[in-house]
Amino acid sequence: MAIPDYKLSAILNGHSMDVRCVTITKENCILSASRDRTAKLWHPEGIKDFVNVVTYKGHKNFVSCVCWIPPCEAFHDGLVVTGSNDNTIIGYNLQDGMIQITLESHENVVCSVVSGQDSGVLLSSSWDSTAKVWNLNNPNAIPITLKGHQAAVWAVVELHNNTYATASADKTIKLWNKxxxxxxxxxxxxxCVRGLAVANPETFLSCSNDASIRLWTNKGQCLNTYYGHSNYIYSISINSALSSGFATCGEDGSVRVWSAGDCIGEIRLPVHSVWSVTCLDNGDIVTGSSDGLVRVFTADPARYADEATLKAFEEDVVKMQAASQQEIGGYKLSEIPGPEVLLEPGKSDGQTKLVRRGTNVKCYSWSVAENTWNEIGDVMGANPASEGKTMYQGKEYDFVFSVDIKDGAPPLKLPYNKTEDPWVAAQAFIHKHDLPQVYLEQVANFIITNAKLDTLPTQSSNGFADPFTGESRYVPGSGGAARGIGGRTVGMGAADPFTGGGAYTTPVASATALSSNEKPLIPHDSYIRFDQANLKAIYEKLKEFNSKVGDGSNAMTDQQLENVVKLGELNSSYSAETITFLKKMLEWPKEILFPVLDITRLAVRNKEINGQIFDTTYGPSFVKYLLTLLAPDNLAPNQMLSMRVLVNAFSDLPGEMLVLAARESVLHCLICLNQLNNNAQIAAASLLLNLSVALAQQPDSVDIAECLAQLLSKFTDNEAYFRGLVALGTLLAESPNKLQIQTKIVSNTSLHNRLKKDSSATNDSNFKKISTCSQQILRLL
Incomplete structure (x- = not known):
């Protein structure tokens, strides 16, 4: 048999986070499930292309798995079924994405859903250590529960001898009768045993974190063990185009192709984690991976991608392989285990483990009291800077920006080459995505700023004025409203971070910000941040204050100051020395500290800078220092900007983890604040909103709700009050301790009465969002 030569065929770009599962449906369509809380249906178009025709929404947390249920008695068109970290299973209509059924019986993450062999039978498995058998033809019937494993059940399948097989993190496979x-x-x-696949009527396969694959009879006899991967194997899929063929994928960033027990091919991807693999009827192989992409590989030269795409893909693979050989914290990146190592409990309180996440290494500490691993930050190393062009839809660009136009909608890609006229590129972007023409100047200014163009067209001059005063005068905290983030997005002009409409205080925008077609304001599901700033004015203020530092060790040269200010540009390049300068400036006297804090809150939006400011060495003491600046007797600008730094810390995981680790102290500081000006109120509300999004489904949510209830009575600024309401509503909608939160709200008579009053102010356009949000909260009560 000729050995197939698999090459890239297509890249399906649509998800914004890890693609955790891929599978197929009828007519060679592809289904994908992602941490972005959605699943997608991709329909083949032409010889090798696929188009996203439906997006399935409804889960409140990551979508971890997806499957196709063929037509049955209750659902004549079949069902797309998803499982999620919100512990639920949802069934959708294949064609229009409408929710047909919701199943709520699992008590933890649903990590696998597959079709049974009988019509209308669904199998699911969960981190709650069980698998379940559902009869969708009778959805009100209590599912059969397969209970006996000691840890998460990662996979379940039905074998041909009327038995079920389950695979578990307890390292075993169990067989069950009907x-x-x-x-x-x-x-x-x-x-951990991670995946199962039915090989033929007599046998099935399993794959494991031990980097092996085993072939079993349906009676449980192990016939063979296969080796080929160098790390955890996450997924296995039968390839009917090969003799006794199957494909596997895992944490070593590869897919292995097998036939008759031999590994006959390896496909390297430019990622560390290939979460899922499935095979199409024509033998093509589909993957879902940690970079948020679905890829299709083929052995048929007629379906190979074009030469430019293949070349770019191969170059990305080479870069990833080089990165995997780098050393971080004294260890080779490729030798550090992936996140599944955290499934095993620690042996002693305070025990630490290094865990590889992409090209980063995280440090975790075991807590005996909480019986869990807590992430404490990044292990810093020499990450190679990204170089060269970025491939987008088969073409190379100097930049491919991700832009959030509207909260709740996926980010839009904005490709740009420095040789292009930014206004022409902006106009093309607006036409492509059918955006209002009023966005033209904002998009063009965004390109000019973030591409760091040397010459600025005259039309863009207004883009660098103070967004509140229209002047270049520097006012601490004058940098505008917070923006929605995901570690990859930027705000657009003065768009409202919740609705995409105008600023809250604009009556016309407020009146039109909501429509019956838009999602509810609560629960909110993404972090916000403060983006806007006047860097030139900040530089002048830093220069003025630098002269007051004198000849001490913390004084900077003009060039050093310029380099520090450039850290405020979202995509700026910088040296390690400049980060050191910023840290030295953070030691300036508190009376002249506020412009340094302003640059810091801008700098931590950058992924790499976030990792260095909030690393395990500097980060904990820095967060403690910020909290001292929140003391009631501190300067008001320092209080407000410290809160903005903490808000923007959520731009990436290191900052997010440290703020969450200090959440009790943060809440205590916020409660103690009084006599806040409007900007400080907005900063406090934004910080509480980010904490609410992060912890809504945790027991800590009650403490946040208590803090919110106290602060809402102090807020006089409408925007701050609105954000506080969104935070409170998010907790009400998602908290496991909803009853306690309801009690706190109802017992706070002034807040409860204000909610009732505001909910009826539907005719006042200035209060439209507050009124709508109040109505939603009252319904949750």
Missing amino acids: EGVPISTLTGHTD
């Missing part, structure tokens, strides 16, 4: 009674326990794997 009534849910255990038959036998299969041992042999030495780590």
Whole structure:
């Protein structure tokens, strides 16, 4: 048999976060599930292209798995079924994405859903250590629960001898009869068993974190063990185009192709985690990976991607392989285990583990009291800077920006080459995405700023004026409203971070910000941040204050000051020395500290800078220092800008983790604040909103709600009050302790009465958002 030469065929770009599962439906369509809380249907178009025709929404947390249920008695068109970290299963209509059924019986993350062999049967498995068998033809019936594993059940399948097989993090596979009674326990794997696949009527396959694949009879006898991967194997799929063929993928960033027990091919991807693999009827292989992309690979030269795309893909693979050989914290990146190592409990309080996340390494500490691993920050190393062009839709660009136009909608890609006229590129972007023409100047100014163009067209001059005063005068905190983020997005002009409409105080924009077609304001599901600033004015203020530092060790040269200010540009290049300068300036006297804090809150939006400011060495003491600046007797600008730094810390994981680790102290400081001006109120409300988004589904949510209830009575600024309401509503909608939060709101008579009053102010356009939000909260009560 000729060995197939698999090459890239297509890249399906639509998800904004990890693609955790891929599978197929009828007519060779692809289904994908992602951490961005959606699933997508991709329809083949032409020889090798796929088009996203439906996006399935409804989950409140990551979508971890997806499957196709063929037409059955209750659902004549079949169902697209998804499982999620919100512990629920949702079934959708294939064609229009409408929700047909919601199943709520699992008590933890649903990590696998597959079709049973009988019509209308759905199998699911969960981190709650169980698998379940559902009869969708009778959705009100209690599902059969397969209970007996000691840890998460990662996979479940139905075998051809009327038995079920389950794979678990307890390193075993169990066989069950149709009534849910255990038959036998299969041992042999030495780590978590992650995937199962029915090979033929007599046998099935399993894959594991021990980097092995095992072939079993339906009775439980192990026939063979196969090796080929160098790290955890996450997924396995039968490839009917090959003799006894199957494909596997895992944490080593590869797909392995197998036939008759031999590994006959390897496909390297430019990622560390290939979460899922499935095979099309024509033998093509589909992957979902940690970079948010779905890829299709083929052995048919007629379906190979074009030469430019293949070349760019191969170059990305080479870069990733080079990065995997770098050393971080004294360890080779490729030798550090992935996140699944955290499934095993620690042996002692304070025990630490290094875990690889992409090209970063995180440090985790075991808490005996909480019985969990807590992330404490990044292990810093020499990450190679990204160089060269970025590939987008088969073409190379100097930049491919991700832009959030509207909260809740996926970011739009804005490709740009420095040789282009930014106004022409902006106009093309507006036409392509059918955006209002009023966005033209804002988009063009965004390109000019973030591409750091040397010459600025005259039309863009207004883009660098103070967004509140229209002047270049520097006012601490004058940099505008917070923007929605995901570690990858930027605000557009003065767009409202919740609705995409105008600023809150603009009556016309407020009146038109909501429509019946838009999603509810609560629960909110993404972090916000403060983006806008006048860098020139900040530089002048820093220069003025620098002269007051004198000849001390913390005084800077003009060039050093310029380099520090450039850290405020979202895509700026910088040296390690400049970060050191910024840290020295953060030691300036408190009376002249506020412009340094302003640059810091801009700088931490950058992923790499966020990792250095909030690393495990400097980060904890820096967060503690920010909290001292929130003391009631401190300067008002320092209070407000410290809160903005903490808000923007959520731009990337290191900052997010440190702020969450200090959440009790943060809440205490916020409660103690009084006599806040409007900007400080907005900063406090934004910080509480980010904490609410992060912790809404945790027990800590009650403490946040208590803090919110106290501060809302102090807020006099409408925008701050609105953001506080969104935070409170998010907690009400998602908290496991909803009853306690309801009690706190109802017992706060002044707040409860204000909610009732505001909910009826529907005719006042200035209060439209507050009124709508109040109505939604009252419904949750």
